[in-house]
Amino acid sequence: MANxxxxxxxxxxxxxxILIGIIILAAGILTLGTMRKSFITRIDAEATFESVNGLTKGNNVWFAGVKxxxxxxxxxxxxxxxxxxxxxxxTSQPFIKQDATVRVSSDGLIGNPIILISGGSPQARMIEDGFKFKVEPDVTQQEMLTTLQANNKNILSITDDLKSIIADIRAGQGSIGKLxxxxxxxxxxxxxxxxxxxxTRDLKRGANGLAKLxxxxxADGNFINAIATDKEMYPNIKKTVASLExxxxxLKETTVSAKQMVNNLEQTSNTLLNNPKSPxxxxxxxxxxxxxxxxTISNLESSSAKLDQNLEALKHNFLFRRYFRNQAKEEAKRKADSTANAKK
Structure with missing residues (x-):
């Protein structure tokens, strides 16, 4: 008989x-629900890629850093x-717009491949069930590694050049080495x-002097400042300059005319002097x-002298003596009247 x-x-x-099994089952269901979100309503979408770079079923889809x-x-x-x-x-559908694009990226530098949704403008419509996304070209990990290798080669080349330059400087070659x-x-x-x-100091002093000047x-009251600020003086100066111009x-035209006149006189003089037919x-x-x-001139002078002698003889002639005395009295009277008027 059993005890x-x-x-x-x-x-x-x-x-x-049995209790442990129930706990494990519940924990597994909760874990799967948390990881896969199996109990959340979803919409379907698709995209066509040239290459998915190792993407597999079950990989995550990210938008703005959120799964x-x-x-x-x-x-x-x-x-x-x-x-x-x-x-x-x-729940994420209203925030993802129809002009958004997708690309295959990675979770970190060497993490699992993911689909990354990016872009989209606020005024665009939200995506619907069965929406087909446009694909954005992505840089693959191999391309990134190739770029890194090329950069490493460039860095190595730069390092070699730097070593050579330092060696030349130490040997006293080049301007820096000689220095x-x-x-x-x-x-x-x-x-x-x-x-x-x-x-530089002199230049600075000159700049300071120029600034002071x-x-x-x-300064107010200065002639230059008055010219620059006085609205009446500047037009007057402008008019004066125009008048001077x-x-x-x-004067320039007058000088040219005078020069032409002198040339004409010179030509006329040369013509008169060189033309034997002119007077x-x-x-x-x-x-x-x-x-x-x-x-002729000598005869005229001689005739004038003889005429003066004849006139003088007529003055002493008894026939004309009275006439010349009356003329002298009238002349003396005119002079006296003129002197009296001048004193008044």
Missing amino acids: PQSSQKIAAKVGLF VGTVREILFTPDSKVKVLFSIED MKDEALYANLNKSMATVESA TDKLN STSQT VGVLLHDEKAANNIRE
Whole structure:
């Protein structure tokens, strides 16, 4: 006959195992529900890729850094492309727009492949069940590794060049090497720097002086400031300058006219002097005519002297003496009247 205590122990053990199994089942269901979100309503979507880069069924779909769905199925198309069917949670549907794009990315640098949804404008309509996304070309991990390898080669080449430059500097080659090795060159450089520093100070002083001069010119009451700010003075100056320009132009035209007149007089003089038929030319070139003119002038002078003598003789003649006395009295009276009027 079985021991009652032994039967109770067996029953307790069986109950304990059943309880543990129920707990494990519940935990598994909750875990699967958390990981796969099996109890959440979803909508279907798809996209066709040239290559999925190792994407498999069950991989995640991400939008704005948040997991919003999973890959349901991967199929080949007749044109050797890959169609990926995936589901998206309906709670994320209003935020994903129809102008968004998808690409195959990775969860981290070397993580699992994922489908990444990006882009979309607020004014676009939200996606619907069965929506086909446009595919954005993605950089594959192999391309990234190839780029990294090329960059490593470039860095290695740069390092080799840097080593060569440092070796040349240590050997005293090149400008920097000579500067480090040659003390005389270093001293000359110091002198040059001192000269440049002195010139800089002088330039700074000149700039300060120019600034002070500018401040003085801009001060109220200054002539330059008055010209720049007085609305009446500037037009007057402008008119004066215009008048000076007009006067200068008139003087210039007058000078040109005077020069032309001088040229004309010179030409006329040359014509008169060089033309023996003109009166002046006859006087200058014909000695006979000149002598005749001299004799005529001499005769005129002699006749004038004789005429003066005759007039003087007439004054003393008793027939004309009274006439000349009356003329003298009238002349004296006119002078006296003129003097009296002048004194009044």
